[in-house]
Amino acid sequence: MTDKNNDTTEIILDSIADGVFTVDRDWRITSFNRAAEEITGILKEEAIGQRCCDVFHASICETNCALNETFETNRPVVNRTAYIIDADGVRVPISISTAVLRDKKGDAIGGVETFRDLSTIEELRRELEKKYSFHDIISKNSEMLRIFDILPGVAESDSTVLIEGETGTGKELIARALHNLSHRKDKPFVAVNCGALPDTLLESELFGYKAGAFTDARKDKPGRFAVAESGTIFLDEIADISPALQVRLLRVIQERTYEPLGATESVQADVRIVAASNRNLDKLVKSGKFREDLYYRINVIRVKLPPLRERKEDIPLLVDHFIRRFNNLKKKLIADVSPDVLAVLVGYDYPGNIRELENIIEHAFVLCRGTVIDIENLPENVRPEEGRPLARLTSMDDVEVAFITEALRRNNFNRKKTAQELGMHKTTLWRKMKKLGIQSTA
Amino acid sequence: MKKVAIPIWDGRISPLMDTACYLFVADIDEGRVVSKETVGIPRAGIPGHVSFLTDRHIDVLICGAISHQLERMLAASGIRSYPWVRGEVDEVIAAYCNGVLQNDNFLLPGCGRRRRRERGQRCGRRMGFGARKLFKEE
Structure with a gap:
């Protein structure tokens, strides 16, 4: 027997x-x-x-x-x-x-x-990632997908581009994508943060100087425009430059020539300019803080990046992406975040946008001893208060959003399976998703 | 003299070279262990593992399971590897010095199958089974 x-x-x-x-x-x-x-x-x-x-x-x-x-x-x-x-x-x-x-x-x-x-699942995950990624930018948000669609055409055009978006929304990644998709891709991509340098330094940094232009200028120094020749220059935080420098920049864009400090002759510049700002240039123009003519010169094509709080459906994708990246970088084997952590991450506002989410995951990686990131691994400012595991979910709607989003994620955004799991008809689920503004990939 | 390295875990060969944490290193001269030490392996991925071994001038690596990728990189770096070996590290070192490492009790399960399937092209031939040649310390 x-x-x-x-x-x-x-x-x-x-x-x-x-x-x-x-x-x-x-x-x-x-x-x-x-x-x-x-x-x-x-x-x-x-x-x-x-x-x-x-x-x-x-x-x-x-x-x-x-x-x-x-x-x-x-x-x-x-x-x-x-x-x-x-x-x-x-x-x-x-x-x-x-x-x-x-x-x-x-x-x-x-x-x-x-x-x-998990080999097959891993292959499918890679396929899915390919579908939602574009030159290191990951999103399934409809506005971002629209940007992905237009970028190849924008890149080919060689026109000046203005990228607007809050800090940490990936402006430089878009600028790099524009460069890599353009005919200039084999030439240099030079990024300059205009807000990081005082005006006089920025001028010599951008245009370079000739020997003898000022004390200590013993030999010629090429500026960033010269370094980026035939390539792309990315001028980040362009709203921070002074009115005097705005005039010089306007001339470069208009006439494609500039004079290094102390030079007597103009230098030709064959450089594509991509500018970015985390402030609304339109408003700055109206308040007289930014030159209108320069604004119109750089605003030939405008790409506006939505903040992370307006594309929360990307949070699970981005969390997965950062976990894989930090696993590689830090030689760890973290598999996922707990459902509670995902609910907290979805409920958070991200003033620092995707960079802040990346920092949150990096922080959790340092503290996480196991294979799943838990609430206590999160930074204190993100972590819900003691005794309130989902403190940021302040209304029933918030709880429903977190709950449905997590269920959708578990079922790879298959609405039929999600509805079955949640014990409701798929039409009811659809209605709830529509009412609560939850986006689906389907 | 040869520098022989073995990933070590609890006195035995680590089950997987790619994720091993400690390395036993022995200087072997004319079949005798002259000196030995155990060092920690930094968790630096496959390229890190390879440079860790090359920085220590390792000539021979005896290990358990190993990924193709790491095995190929070790070969390209001039390190001779004897993978798919198991057992107590002291016994493995003694077997290496005496040229009897090919004995079945030192082979990981599946090694015989690999040998048959690949007609001595993989672990069998590398370990000298095809020619019945023992990799005795020269």
Whole structure:
């Protein structure tokens, strides 16, 4: 009877698509199903009786073993991401879950580990990322997708472009994309932050100087316009330049010539100008703080970047992106943020926009000891107050938005599946999404 | 004299070279261990691992599982690797000095399958099984 039971268990285990193996308290493998053979490339007869780390050789064996954690805490581990190196030396991304095995008396006799091959999911994720990314800019916001659409045409045109957007919205990334898509892509891209230098320094920085132009000017120094010759110059924070420099800049744009400090002859400039401002230039012109003629010269094509608080549907995508980036940079294996953290991140206003979100994730990376970022890993200013896990969700609508967004994310923005999970009809879900302003990719 | 390195974890060869934290390094002269030390490996990814080994002038690496990518980079850096090996580090070093590292008890599960499938092109041939040649300390 026991043999029959064992046979049945084996048949069941072999019929499932996830890899499953069990170990005794000495970490020796006691069973190994067919999917485990396929994923690891190691036959059952070779695996049985061996130490699990000698068969599995996963990235977490040495430092963050899921089974060890389960034995120590008596709690299962669910969906911990890692990778294994299979018998052919190929890296296979997997998701691991573990539990304690007990005998009839309830004593622990070993552990069970199930693991899923994430290679296909990883490929799909890359495809999805390709769909929503454009030259290092990630978004599925309709306004951003419209910008992605027009950028190739704008890049080809060689016209002066004005990029407007709050600080941290990715103005320089757009400028770089414009450069990389243009015929000037093999020439230099030079970025100058006009707000970072005092006016006199900025002038010599932009246009350069000749030897003897002033004390200490012992030899010629080429300016940024000369360095960017045949390429693109990106003038960030253009609203911060003085009226005198505005006049000089106007001349460069109008006549494509400039004089380095102390020079007697003009220099030709074949440079594409992309300017950016985090302030509304239109208003500055009206208040007389920015020259109207310069404004119209640089405002040939205007790209306005929405702040992150107006494209919150991008937060899960950006969080995933930054987690992958910091995993690579900091050699960590963080898999995700907890649902609570995502709710907090979606509810936050981001005065510093995407740069602030990036900093929040970097901060959490430093503090996170496990594989999932928790509330306590967030910076204090973002973290909800004690006793209020979702403090920023101040109304029922806010709670619904966070709840539905998280459910949509879990189901890869499939509305039908999300509606099923939430126990409502898909039309009801659609109506709620419309009412609450939740965007869907579908 | 040769500098032989082994990623070490709990006295045994680390299951995976790519994520190993400590490296056992032994100077071996005429089949004898002259000196030995254990050093921490910085978590610096595959290129970092390779430069860590080359900076220490490692000649031979004996390790457990290893990704193709890291294996190729080690080969390109002139480090001879003997992957898919397991066991207590002291025993592995002794086996290396005596030229018996190819014994089945030092091979990770799946190594035989790899050997058969690839007709000695991978771990089998590298470890000298094809020619029945032992990689004894020269």
